[in-house]
Amino acid sequence: MGDVMTGDPQKHRILMVSDFFYPNFGGVENHIYYLSQCLLKLGHKVVVATHSYGNRSGVRYMTGGLKVYYVPWKPFVMQNTLPTFYGLLPIIRIILIRERITVVHGHQAFSTFCHEALMHARTMGYKVVFTDHSLYGFSDVGSIHMNKVLQFTLADVSQAICVSHTSKENTVLRSGLPPEKVFVVPNAVDTAIFKPAVNRPSGPEIVIVVISRLVYRKGVDLLVEVIPEVCRLHANVRFIIGGDGPKRVRLEEMREKHSLQDRVEMLGAVQHVQVRSVLISGHIFLNSSLTEAFCIAILEAASCGLLTVSTRVGGVPEVLPDEMIVLAEPDPGDMVHAIQKAISMLPKIDPQVMHNRMRELYNWHDVAKRTEIVYDRALKCSNQNLLERLSRYLFCGAWAGKLFCLVMIVGFLLWQLLELWQPEDDIEEVSDFSLPHNCDEDMLEENPVK
Amino acid sequence: MGMAWLQLQRIITKGGANLISTLPHSTPSSSSSRFFSKSSHYAVKVGIPEFLNGIGKGVESHVPKLESDIGDFQKLLVTRTLKLKKLGIPCKHPHFQFVTILLGFQNQIMHNPCLLLGLFKILSLEMLNAEQDIPDEVPLVSKPFTVYTALSPSEIKELIAMDPGLANNSSSPRPRWRKVAYGGMQPGYDDNHTDESFLEGMVMNASVVKRDMLKVMLDSVSISEYLCIVALVVLVWTCTLTSTIDENSLLLIDVSLLVSGFLILLFTQEMLSLSLLLHYVLNISFFITVLYVLAPIYQTLTRSISSDSIWAVAASLLVLHLFLHDYSESTVKAPGVLKNPALTSCISVNASVVASVFIASRLPSRLHVFAIMLFSLQVFLFAPLVTYCIKKYSFRMHLCFSLSLMVMTLSFVYMLHRLLFVVLLSLLVFVNVVCPYWLIRIQEYKFEINGPWDEAKLCFDITD
Numbered sequence: 079m080g081d082v083m084t085g086d087p088q089k090h091r092i093l094m095v096s097d098f099f100y101p102n103f104g105g106v107e108n109h110i111y112y113l114s115q116c117l118l119k120l121g122h123k124v125v126v127a128t129h130s131y132g133n134r135s136g137v138r139y140m141t142g143g144l145k146v147y148y149v150p151w152k153p154f155v156m157q158n159t160l161p162t163f164y165g166l167l168p169i170i171r172i173i174l175i176r177e178r179i180t181v182v183h184g185h186q187a188f189s190t191f192c193h194e195a196l197m198h199a200r201t202m203g204y205k206v207v208f209t210d211h212s213l214y215g216f217s218d219v220g221s222i223h224m225n226k227v228l229q230f231t232l233a234d235v236s237q238a239i240c241v242s243h244t245s246k247e248n249t250v251l252r253s254g255l256p257p258e259k260v261f262v263v264p265n266a267v268d269t270a271i272f273k274p275a276v277n278r279p280s281g282p283e284i285v286i287v288v289i290s291r292l293v294y295r296k297g298v299d300l301l302v303e304v305i306p307e308v309c310r311l312h313a314n315v316r317f318i319i320g321g322d323g324p325k326r327v328r329l330e331e332m333r334e335k336h337s338l339q340d341r342v343e344m345l346g347a348v349q350h351v352q353v354r355s356v357l358i359s360g361h362i363f364l365n366s367s368l369t370e371a372f373c374i375a376i377l378e379a380a381s382c383g384l385l386t387v388s389t390r391v392g393g394v395p396e397v398l399p400d401e402m403i404v405l406a407e408p409d410p411g412d413m414v415h416a417i418q419k420a421i422s423m424l425p426k427i428d429p430q431v432m433h434n435r436m437r438e439l440y441n442w443h444d445v446a447k448r449t450e451i452v453y454d455r456a457l458k459c460s461n462q463n464l465l466e467r468l469s470r471y472l473f474c475g476a477w478a479g480k481l482f483c484l485v486m487i488v489g490f491l492l493w494q495l496l497e498l499w500q501p502e503d504d505i506e507e508v509s510d511f512s513l514p515h516n517c518d519e520d521m522l523e524e525n526p527v528k
Numbered sequence: 529m530g531m532a533w534l535q536l537q538r539i540i541t542k543g544g545a546n547l548i549s550t551l552p553h554s555t556p557s558s559s560s561s562r563f564f565s566k567s568s569h570y571a572v573k574v575g576i577p578e579f580l581n582g583i584g585k586g587v588e589s590h591v592p593k594l595e596s597d598i599g600d601f602q603k604l605l606v607t608r609t610l611k612l613k614k615l616g617i618p619c620k621h622p623h624f625q626f627v628t629i630l631l632g633f634q635n636q637i638m639h640n641p642c643l644l645l646g647l648f649k650i651l652s653l654e655m656l657n658a659e660q661d662i663p664d665e666v667p668l669v670s671k672p673f674t675v676y677t678a679l680s681p682s683e684i685k686e687l688i689a690m691d692p693g694l695a696n697n698s699s700s701p702r703p704r705w706r707k708v709a710y711g712g713m714q715p716g717y718d719d720n721h722t723d724e725s726f727l728e729g730m731v732m733n734a735s736v737v738k739r740d741m742l743k744v745m746l747d748s749v750s751i752s753e754y755l756c757i758v759a760l761v762v763l764v765w766t767c768t769l770t771s772t773i774d775e776n777s778l779l780l781i782d783v784s785l786l787v788s789g790f791l792i793l794l795f796t797q798e799m800l801s802l803s804l805l806l807h808y809v810l811n812i813s814f815f816i817t818v819l820y821v822l823a824p825i826y827q828t829l830t831r832s833i834s835s836d837s838i839w840a841v842a843a844s845l846l847v848l849h850l851f852l853h854d855y856s857e858s859t860v861k862a863p864g865v866l867k868n869p870a871l872t873s874c875i876s877v878n879a880s881v882v883a884s885v886f887i888a889s890r891l892p893s894r895l896h897v898f899a900i901m902l903f904s905l906q907v908f909l910f911a912p913l914v915t916y917c918i919k920k921y922s923f924r925m926h927l928c929f930s931l932s933l934m935v936m937t938l939s940f941v942y943m944l945h946r947l948l949f950v951v952l953l954s955l956l957v958f959v960n961v962v963c964p965y966w967l968i969r970i971q972e973y974k975f976e977i978n979g980p981w982d983e984a985k986l987c988f989d990i991t992d
Contacts, residue, residue, distance in 0.1 A: 264709035
């Protein structure tokens with residue numbers, strides 16, 4: 079760190095690109111929002127570009143003067159935009175020039191918007207950083223396709239960031255990047271929001287909370303096996319399940335079949351603002367995911383002072399110190415065992431102590447500082463001309479390599495055409511304004527603008 | 529730096545003068561030579577426990593602590609040597625490598641006086657045959673030794689204090705890197721630090737089975753068997769179209785096929801219940817009646833289409849049928865099989881039925897149409913079932929049946945057309961010999977990666 083930070087710390091002008099941003103909700107959205115806020119606090123300029131959500135299109139400002147471009151580009155499936163390769167080039171170019179961007183930071187491997195924007199930014203010679211938030215296998219057709227796309231994007235990326243060490247291993251394998259170029263910067267949790275309850279629910283009853291989308295990948299089928307068994311073994315255990323999804327029917331069936339209506343409460347979809355209030359009504363948080371790059375839900379639960387029981391998958395074992403989490407193999411028997419162990423550990427857990435510990439362990443400001451180092455490194459990378467970059471793409475595969483080269487060449491030609499049609503000098507640059515510092519002092523304590 | 533080097537030389541030569549030689553290296557039972565093999569200079573791996581046990585005098589009690597603190601001794605030696613090289617200290621001289629050991633241990637020396645004693649012993653090991661051209665990376669411990677007197681503690685401390693850079697570097701050791709995401713950036717490590725444990729959890733080619741050439745060849749026999757069956761059907765079609773076989777003999781073939789197929793089924797299924805038999809007979813008779821009633825429709829169904837198109841379509845449908853056919857099991861369910869056939873095998877059966885309808889429409893009489901439809905449907909629908917039953921019953925029988933079928937088909941085709949014979953023969957060779965060999969050859973390119981990032985598989989069935 080020392081040698082990187084020597085001299086005058088450089089102020090960056092960062093463009094965050096991803097399909098996923100508010101008003102949509104999830105781990106990536108959260109990450110971009112908090113990272114941007116903390117980078118703004120560090121004195122950098124941050125602009126977010128995403129596709130339009132409903133009638134929310136155009137430029138919006140969020141807390142702390144975070145500027146968001148909702149590009150009028152329709153999502154077609156699961157909030158992803160249609161891949162058009164060059165459709166976004168003009169608008170991305172204008173944003174990059176208007177905002178005098180120095181670093182482009184893309185998020186999430188299955189965001190087409192991010193891939194396209196990164197491609198154009200590279201064509202125009204910008205430094206590019208990419209954050210991978212998910213894990214992929216190597217066996218099924220979908221993953222193979224995704225891995226090729228990722229290889230294309232990462233072939234020429236300046237630096238990459240992963241959210242956990244497991245995710246780094248995965249990304250290095252998938253994209254063939256040299257490991258030194260991949261940084262591990264985890265997510266964090268806003269401990270100011272996720273505070274433990276003032277009065278912990280007392281009494282003999284033990285409440286186990288589950289909050290997740292009820293889909294196969296979140297291991298709902300495991301829950302269906304585990305819940306009746308735990309209820310049978312411990313008469314004082316109650317479950318609260320928050321979330322909705324296609325597997326909800328399975329859980330309701332299980333509840334009927336074992337007549338556990340009074341012991342398993344199903345809340346349905348839980349708004350993010352209500353997550354804390356659900357969490358603090360419980361003692362143990364149960365995560366049954368089958369795959370997870372980095373589980374923010376666990377952080378939120380631990381920050382609320384809940385003891386976590388989780389499956390040992392992906393990056394989950396790295397997330398919390400051993401004394402704050404009980405890990406189990408994704409197998410009903412082992413999970414029941416882990417829950418029993420957690421119940422026996424419960425008297426020793428003090429939520430406030432756990433919360434304070436989480437404050438030390440995770441902090442968005444720390445994440446921003448570490449990301450800043452990555453930006454510094456990215457800017458230090460040497461500039462390369464088109465031919466040098468093409469040779470990198472050529473190595474991506476026998477057929478794919480040539481295809482990638484073709485895509486890049488056409489992109490380059492289109493860019494040159496745009497330069498002739500609308501020269502860079504004709505595009506007006508946005509003047510910066512700075513908010514008075516005191517007006518957003520406790521910005522992180524507030525909820526994000528809806 | 530130069531000063532330090534001179535000082536070292538002075539100390540070591542002084543140490544070397546006070547030779548006491550308590551352990552002549554020629555004694556085979558001596559504790560040190562037991563671990564420091566003479567013969568293999570490079571291959572010997574000396575662990576910390578062996579090393580300390582070799583020294584004796586109570587140092588052994590520190591084995592676990594030292595082992596956990598230092599880890600691999602060999603590695604330590606090599607890295608220390610390299611480090612000294614980087615600092616510009618020549619390490620060719622054998623004496624010097626002892627100091628390397630010492631520097632490696634200095635951190636422990638400071639904390640544990642008892643260890644200090646042991647380490648003096650280590651230091652006092654002097655190489656006997658001090659060849660000048662030892663490769664730098666060869667750890668010293670793999671050479672024969674004799675024992676010399678030790679340096680005094682003050683001399684060692686003096687030695688360490690000589691090189692402040694070296695002393696500082698190792699007196700505040702970096703905490704070990706941990707694979708955790710919490711607690712911010714790990715002190716001493718950048719975020720892009722790639723640890724030795726990187727990709728430790730990766731498993732390659734975990735589920736790859738090594739295939740046996742003979743077994744693959746035998747398995748591919750079922751493919752060529754079915755190829756022959758289809759070739760025979762095409763033969764019968766051509767013979768009927770050229771009127772080599774008349775409708776009566778065709779009906780005779782139908783009946784004999786039906787009866788023999790039934791018999792095979794009954795014998796291989798090992799359950800000759802009357803109700804099952806009755807069930808079969810009822811179904812078959814219903815099927816035949818419907819087919820007979822529908823025969824006139826089939827005859828005129830595609831009359832308006834030109835014959836050339838019919839041949840072309842029929843041929844391509846047959847190719848499609850062969851391509852999509854499920855060679856591993858039968859499309860028509862054998863009694864007691866739970867699994868439903870896949871979509872591709874359904875498409876395959878339908879393609880074959882349509883092809884036979886097309887062919888049937890080119891025939892002169894209703895009886896012809898009925899006979900040829902019955903024949904084709906029998907073969908396309910039930911031949912896979914019959915062959916499947918034979919294969920399940922006895923693999924040897926399956927082989928005999930397939931071989932005889934191949935010989936029969938080849939001889940018939942030979943009589944019909946020479947070129948077709950060559951084509952069929954080369955196809956059979958390709959399927960039975962070339963393809964298995966090919967499969968075995970490309971097995972070595974198989975590259976499967978599994979690791980902690982994979983989605984966990986549920987170990988139970990989800991019953992919806």
